[in-house]
Amino acid sequence: MPFENFDLTRDYLTHPREKTPVSTIPAVKGVDETQATQHARLPAGVIHEWLTTVDHKKIGIMYIVYALIFLVIGGIEATLMRIQLAVPNNHFVSPQVYNRLFTMHGTTMIFFVAMPIMFGFGNYMVPIMIGARDMAFPRLNAFSFWVSAFAGVLLYFSYLGGSGLYAAGSAPDVGWFAYAPLTAKVFSPGHSTDYWTLSILLSGVGSIGTALNIVTTTLCMRCPGMKLSRMPLLVWIYLVMGGLVFVTISPLTAAQIMLTLDRYLGAHFFDTQAGGSAVLWMHFFWIFGHPEVYVLILPAFAFMNEIVPVFSRKAIFGYPAMVAASVCIGFISLSVWAHHMFTVGLGAAGNTFFVFATMVISVPTGIKIFNWLATIWGGRVVFATPMLFAAGFLFQFLIAGLTGIILAVAPFDWQLHNTYFVVAHFHYVIVGGILFALFASFYYWYPKMTGRMMSEKLGKWHFVLFIIGFHLTFDFMHIPGLLGMPRQIYTYEADRGWGTWNLIASIGVIFQIAGVLCFVYNLVSSYYRGKVAGPDPWDAWTLEWSTSSPPPEYNFAVLPTVRSRRPLWDLKHPEDPDSDYEI
Amino acid sequence: MSSASILPLEPSGAQAPWTQPYRGTVGMACLIIAESAIFIIFIVAYIFYLGKSLTGPAPDQVLEVPIVGTICLLSSSITVHLAVLKLRQAKLRAFTFWLAGTVILGTIFLLSTAQEWYRLIYEKGLSLQTNLFGTTYYSLVGLHASHVIVGLIMLSLTLLLALFGRVNEHHLEKFDTLSLYWHFVDGVWVVVFTVVYIVGR
Numbered sequence: 001m002p003f004e005n006f007d008l009t010r011d012y013l014t015h016p017r018e019k020t021p022v023s024t025i026p027a028v029k030g031v032d033e034t035q036a037t038q039h040a041r042l043p044a045g046v047i048h049e050w051l052t053t054v055d056h057k058k059i060g061i062m063y064i065v066y067a068l069i070f071l072v073i074g075g076i077e078a079t080l081m082r083i084q085l086a087v088p089n090n091h092f093v094s095p096q097v098y099n100r101l102f103t104m105h106g107t108t109m110i111f112f113v114a115m116p117i118m119f120g121f122g123n124y125m126v127p128i129m130i131g132a133r134d135m136a137f138p139r140l141n142a143f144s145f146w147v148s149a150f151a152g153v154l155l156y157f158s159y160l161g162g163s164g165l166y167a168a169g170s171a172p173d174v175g176w177f178a179y180a181p182l183t184a185k186v187f188s189p190g191h192s193t194d195y196w197t198l199s200i201l202l203s204g205v206g207s208i209g210t211a212l213n214i215v216t217t218t219l220c221m222r223c224p225g226m227k228l229s230r231m232p233l234l235v236w237i238y239l240v241m242g243g244l245v246f247v248t249i250s251p252l253t254a255a256q257i258m259l260t261l262d263r264y265l266g267a268h269f270f271d272t273q274a275g276g277s278a279v280l281w282m283h284f285f286w287i288f289g290h291p292e293v294y295v296l297i298l299p300a301f302a303f304m305n306e307i308v309p310v311f312s313r314k315a316i317f318g319y320p321a322m323v324a325a326s327v328c329i330g331f332i333s334l335s336v337w338a339h340h341m342f343t344v345g346l347g348a349a350g351n352t353f354f355v356f357a358t359m360v361i362s363v364p365t366g367i368k369i370f371n372w373l374a375t376i377w378g379g380r381v382v383f384a385t386p387m388l389f390a391a392g393f394l395f396q397f398l399i400a401g402l403t404g405i406i407l408a409v410a411p412f413d414w415q416l417h418n419t420y421f422v423v424a425h426f427h428y429v430i431v432g433g434i435l436f437a438l439f440a441s442f443y444y445w446y447p448k449m450t451g452r453m454m455s456e457k458l459g460k461w462h463f464v465l466f467i468i469g470f471h472l473t474f475d476f477m478h479i480p481g482l483l484g485m486p487r488q489i490y491t492y493e494a495d496r497g498w499g500t501w502n503l504i505a506s507i508g509v510i511f512q513i514a515g516v517l518c519f520v521y522n523l524v525s526s527y528y529r530g531k532v533a534g535p536d537p538w539d540a541w542t543l544e545w546s547t548s549s550p551p552p553e554y555n556f557a558v559l560p561t562v563r564s565r566r567p568l569w570d571l572k573h574p575e576d577p578d579s580d581y582e583i
Numbered sequence: 584m585s586s587a588s589i590l591p592l593e594p595s596g597a598q599a600p601w602t603q604p605y606r607g608t609v610g611m612a613c614l615i616i617a618e619s620a621i622f623i624i625f626i627v628a629y630i631f632y633l634g635k636s637l638t639g640p641a642p643d644q645v646l647e648v649p650i651v652g653t654i655c656l657l658s659s660s661i662t663v664h665l666a667v668l669k670l671r672q673a674k675l676r677a678f679t680f681w682l683a684g685t686v687i688l689g690t691i692f693l694l695s696t697a698q699e700w701y702r703l704i705y706e707k708g709l710s711l712q713t714n715l716f717g718t719t720y721y722s723l724v725g726l727h728a729s730h731v732i733v734g735l736i737m738l739s740l741t742l743l744l745a746l747f748g749r750v751n752e753h754h755l756e757k758f759d760t761l762s763l764y765w766h767f768v769d770g771v772w773v774v775v776f777t778v779v780y781i782v783g784r
Contacts, residue, residue, distance in 0.1 A: 257621075258628065261722060
């Protein structure tokens with residue numbers, strides 16, 4: 001044991017050269033004592049502690065758990081839709097219910113699954129990876145989480161309160177992009193649309209708060225030596241994502257304020273009867289909506305940047321290029337929104353610009369894919385579950401990018417706009433890309449968060465089942481799209497030739513559910529019976545693995561000093577530290 | 584994949600002094616970026632709907648340039664800056680004086696907006712529901728006014744604390760952050776003023 005000589009009375013903080021040399025800092029010793037006291041708490045005390053916590057790790061875990069609950073709800077909605085679409089002329093649910101299902105599915109998955117889960121991992125990882133003890137504004141962090149959580153509850157409360165005084169509709173049924181003038185009081189009476197608007201407004205407040213916290217933490221709370229050029233790529237990408245959240249969520253918030261004014265105070269922003277423009281809503285929504293995709297995929301890139309090198313046993317290839325590509329994606333993503341609106345009639349100049357911008361954004365994205373491949377190339381690749389999901393991500397994200405480029409071509413988009421090809425494309429990004437990256441990061445960081453390893457066997461079952469289900473559902477979903485099947489229809493006639501493809505897509509859902517059940521069982525059972533992980537089960541190189549698993553409330557007993565991009569490599573290999581190669 | 588014991592980390596302070604920006608400043612800068620994006624959307628809506636109202640009144644028929652309010656609000660940026668300077672020099676009486684000046688100037692601006700709205704609503708018959716101009720005008724100017732109100736509340740609280748002698752030079756960074764917000768509110772008014780009262784009239 002290297003820490004046997006640790007002396008609690010000694011001053012380890014003073015400069016070593018100024019006094020007697022200090023060899024090591026035992027972060028663990030103080031840790032174990034605090035944990036012993038934590039275990040002795042009563043259940044009520046534990047609940048009180050979680051409700052009132054400002055610890056970034058606890059808030060991160062609450063974000064993740066909350067998102068997982070909504071993932072299950074959103075998944076059930078998706079399953080119901082797939083049952084409805086499995087065969088032609090199906091009457092499993094009514095058209096009204098179907099409208100509510102796809103609206104709630106989209107809204108839930110974007111705002112109450114993807115956003116909070118990304119913020120959850122960011123909350124947990126960003127401070128600990130830069131060697132900080134907490135976020136810059138811990139109480140704002142708790143506030144943001146509870147506001148977001150309340151927003152999710154508010155959305156689902158619409159099932160009870162949505163009909164309101166007018167007794168029309170329960171859950172919102174205007175689609176997740178809620179195009180005007182369908183959202184006007186005349187066409188959407190009752191309060192279901194108001195619940196939708198307010199819950200998104202509130203979740204936006206929470207998102208901006210957390211993004212503000214992440215950016216400030218990154219810029220102000222880094223441990224000594226953690227220069228921007230040495231930050232883990234995950235932190236870099238969360239910095240870009242945070243900046244992107246400011247300029248994308250805010251327009252949505254503004255648009256929701258306008259919609260609320262329209263619906264409650266009789267304003268005319270999107271009122272076509274008074275000269276208002278429905279297209280303006282589309283612009284405002286997609287100025288949010290497209291960068292939002294990058295807000296979600298950037299953290300997925302971030303997870304890849306940590307997982308791929310560790311399981312390839314090589315440092316990431318092209319760190320500066322990765323940073324530059326992330327920043328480029330952040331900027332370019334702000335100028336592509338109208339590729340959702342080619343069929344509106346933007347004019348030749350507008351179309352050309354947005355076609356071009358959309359194609360340009362594939363360049364930095366391509367740089368990233370090449371860099372990951374170059375990282376894997378020549379490495380001693382370990383196919384543990386995180387790496388399996390990472391490999392799935394790389395392949396599927398590439399396909400998703402390619403169909404994206406196809407859809408970026410305006411004339412082709414005129415043909416395929418609002419078809420199942422588009423649905424298949426963005427599910428390829430969100431499920432095949434983002435969700436796979438998330439599963440990878442669950443298997444990768446679960447040991448850090450709980451102190452236990454997840455079962456590799458169940459993990460591989462999860463991977464195999466889920467990848468089969470994913471490809472059955474979303475590969476075959478492209479085809480009815482090409483054959484002209486529009487999205488958001490609740491059923492179709494038998495002679496269209498869409499039936500077989502829809503049936504295959506629906507069968508895939510069974511495999512996906514089986515995979516997710518493996519995952520959920522794994523999450524729960526590993527918490528009690530998993531192999532004890534130890535602080536650094538993957539032999540990784542970033543700071544979160546230098547403290548115990550789970551880390552103590554203060555993360556590090558003594559703030560670390562960093563000399564290179566891989567501080568733990570330096571410590572494990574003092575004969576050949578990375579810092580020797582830094583320019 | 585060895586499960587090594589916890590690796591020892593070096594103690595901090597082994598290198599040159601490590602300084603990073605103050606978190607309040609950075610946090611406020613982030614908030615300002617996010618708020619700017621909200622304002623931009625409302626300004627875009629205002630410009631987009633200029634001259635597209637189906638009924639009157641039009642901006643040039645009813646709007647009057649709020650000169651007094653504008654001068655007051657812009658001067659309040661100077662007074663709040665002077666307050667920061669005095670706090671830095673630990674001249675607390677002068678600080679309280681300039682802070683009170685800022686609150687008074689901000690309040691005058693708010694009153695001038697209120698007066699203008701009263702005139703527009705009760706004399707010119709322009710409300711949020713009248714036409715697109717009313718919708719975009721009240722929401723844009725109202726959004727700005729709500730930011731002035733938030734700023735005034737924070738400044739007034741600081742003034743109260745200062746009057747009770749609870750503010751000193753140790754609060755410089757925090758007050759500086761607050762002054763940033765106030766400068767932002769003023770800066771937004773320059774844009775809103777230009778768009779609504781000069782370009783849009």
